[in-house]
Amino acid sequence: MADLSDVMNALVALVDHTLYPNGDTAPSLTGATFRIYPGEPVPAQLDADLAAGTINVSVFPLDGEINTTRFPKDWHQATPAAITLAAAVTGNTVTLSGTVSTPQNLALLVDGKAYVHGVAAGETLATIAAALAALVSADQPATATGAALTVPGAHMIVARVGGAGTSIREVKRQLRRFRISFWCADPNSRNAAAAPVDVALATTNFLTLADGSAGRLVYHASPLIDKAETTALYRRDLVYSVEYGTTQLESDTEIVVLQENFRGGSTPAAAATVTFNE
Amino acid sequence: MSFLYPRTIAITRPRTSSGSGVQSYGGVVAAAEDPVASGIAASIQLARLGGTGLVPLPADAARSRWRVFFKGPSSLVRDRDIITDDLGVRYQVSAAYWNSLGYACECERLET
Numbered sequence: 001m002a003d004l005s006d007v008m009n010a011l012v013a014l015v016d017h018t019l020y021p022n023g024d025t026a027p028s029l030t031g032a033t034f035r036i037y038p039g040e041p042v043p044a045q046l047d048a049d050l051a052a053g054t055i056n057v058s059v060f061p062l063d064g065e066i067n068t069t070r071f072p073k074d075w076h077q078a079t080p081a082a083i084t085l086a087a088a089v090t091g092n093t094v095t096l097s098g099t100v101s102t103p104q105n106l107a108l109l110v111d112g113k114a115y116v117h118g119v120a121a122g123e124t125l126a127t128i129a130a131a132l133a134a135l136v137s138a139d140q141p142a143t144a145t146g147a148a149l150t151v152p153g154a155h156m157i158v159a160r161v162g163g164a165g166t167s168i169r170e171v172k173r174q175l176r177r178f179r180i181s182f183w184c185a186d187p188n189s190r191n192a193a194a195a196p197v198d199v200a201l202a203t204t205n206f207l208t209l210a211d212g213s214a215g216r217l218v219y220h221a222s223p224l225i226d227k228a229e230t231t232a233l234y235r236r237d238l239v240y241s242v243e244y245g246t247t248q249l250e251s252d253t254e255i256v257v258l259q260e261n262f263r264g265g266s267t268p269a270a271a272a273t274v275t276f277n278e
Numbered sequence: 279m280s281f282l283y284p285r286t287i288a289i290t291r292p293r294t295s296s297g298s299g300v301q302s303y304g305g306v307v308a309a310a311e312d313p314v315a316s317g318i319a320a321s322i323q324l325a326r327l328g329g330t331g332l333v334p335l336p337a338d339a340a341r342s343r344w345r346v347f348f349k350g351p352s353s354l355v356r357d358r359d360i361i362t363d364d365l366g367v368r369y370q371v372s373a374a375y376w377n378s379l380g381y382a383c384e385c386e387r388l389e390t
Contacts, residue, residue: 016300024299035297039304044358045294058304 002209002247004061004176008038010207010215011059011178011242018200019057019193030192041183049183050232055193056183065176068243073169078212081163081254085119085128094132094159096125096147107256109158110136110151114257114277162254168211170245177220180238187226187234194236198222201240215244283319286364287348289355290314308368311360320348322363325384333390342387344369349380361385 016036019028028034035049036057049056085098087106094108104119106128115135117128125147133149136142142151151157180197184190198219206214218241225235258278265271290311295301325343332341346361346369355374361383362368369385376382 012300020299028298033298035295035301036299037301037304041304042292042294042306044292044356048294054298056304 001249002211002213002215002244005038006209006211007176007178007207007215007242007244008059008061010209011180011201011240012036012038014200014204014207015057015059015180015197018197029196030189032189032193034193046183046233050185053185053189055185055189056181057193057197058179058181058183060179060181062177062179062239065174067172068175069173071170071173071245073171075167075169075250078166078168078249081165083161083163085125085161087159087161089157089159092152092154092157093148093150094129094157096129098125100124100128103164103253105162105253105256106132107160107162108132108136109156109160109257109277110140110142110154111156112277113139114259116257160256162256164251164253166249167252168213168247168249170213171248173243173245175241175243177239177241180240182236182238184234184236185232190234190236194222194238198238201238207242207244209244211247211249213245213247215242217242280319283321283348285320285322287318287320287322287346288313288316288362289318290360290362291356292358292360308360314359315350315354318348318350320346320361320363322346322369331390335390341389343372344385344387346371346383346385347380348383350376352376355381355383360388 019034020026021029033054034057035054038059040060041056041058046056084101085096085104085106088095100119100123102119102121105116107114107116115132117131117135119128129144129147129149133142133144136151140151140153142149182190182194184193201217202219204217207217208214220241221239223237260276262274263271291314292306293310293312323345325345327340327342329341331338355371357371357374359371360368361371368388370388371383371385373384374381375384
């Protein structure tokens with residue numbers, strides 16, 4: 001789900017990648033120590049950091065936003081189901097293979113009747129085969145041997161494997177400005193820190209958000225704030241707007257068996273229900 | 279409990295970090311405070327009223343400032359420390375004034 005907080009985190013990550021191109025444990029781009037975070041500085045921490053020459057970089061949204069919702073709320077596939085199991089039918093025997101992982105469902109259609117087993121954590125191919133054999137045994141003899149199960153009297157066997165993927169849809173869209181503030185102890189360190197970040201932000205057209213959606217990044221302003229210079233605080237803000245969609249994610253389970261129930265005749269209420277599996 | 283210091287307070291300090299790079303969300307939370315002192319006998323006196331709450335609500339009472347008197351060494355309390363009294367009410371220290379008689383901390387009561 002893409003949300004305001006995801007945009008803030010994406011901006012923090014971009015700033016961090018610019019100032020610490022080799023990772024947070026390696027020296028920074030300018031040699032200074034940076035603390036980069038969403039939210040506002042804590043005053044006592046800021047005072048201590050300014051005294052030590054540590055630069056705080058905070059990311060915070062400005063008030064007000066523009067509603068730019070304009071796309072239909074249709075679902076799209078985000079990530080396909082991860083199928084790691086396979087089932088092969090040879091004659092009257094079904095052989096399971098692959099790696100056991102969840103969520104996955106194994107379905108057997110034996111002589112037109114469906115048997116579905118939901119794979120649980122910790123299962124093995126043998127326990128899955130045994131579970132399916134037990135389901136089939138309610139109607140006709142079935143045995144499991146290791147990863148294979150046999151239904152000696154079956155006339156038709158179909159085996160299917162299904163999993164669960166995720167779908168995504170955009171439920172609204174907005175344009176909001178974000179303030180990336182550099183809280184520095186002197187103007188030189190401020191210039192050295194803010195300039196490369198400004199370039200990095202200006203050359204990034206789209207921010208990639210946590211759910212894979214993207215936000216359009218556009219430059220707006222870069223005010224200098226020296227009002228607190230008597231307390232050795234030199235601040236510069238980079239103001240960028242991000243147009244992003246608020247998204248909704250859901251898990252979708254693949255259909256492995258279709259079941260249709262019919263009831264008809266001259267007196268439908270008295271007729272028996274007939275079930276078809278396919 | 280004494281006549282001069284009928285209340286009991288604890289002092290905590292918002293936790294600071296020494297890390298670099300990406301940090302957690304910036305802001306103070308009560309769960310992230312380090313204890314400074316506790317069980318201190320104190321006198322808590324109203325200093326003045328003024329202004330609406332930090333989050334103005336229709337049924338708000340006025341904000342209040344308080345003075346918290348207690349004995350302690352001069353380095354015990356810092357500005358922005360949190361004082362919690364025996365009723366659970368929290369105060370933020372605006373000015374940790376100390377003299378040879380002890381502390382007279384000017385505080386703001388923390389309430390929405």
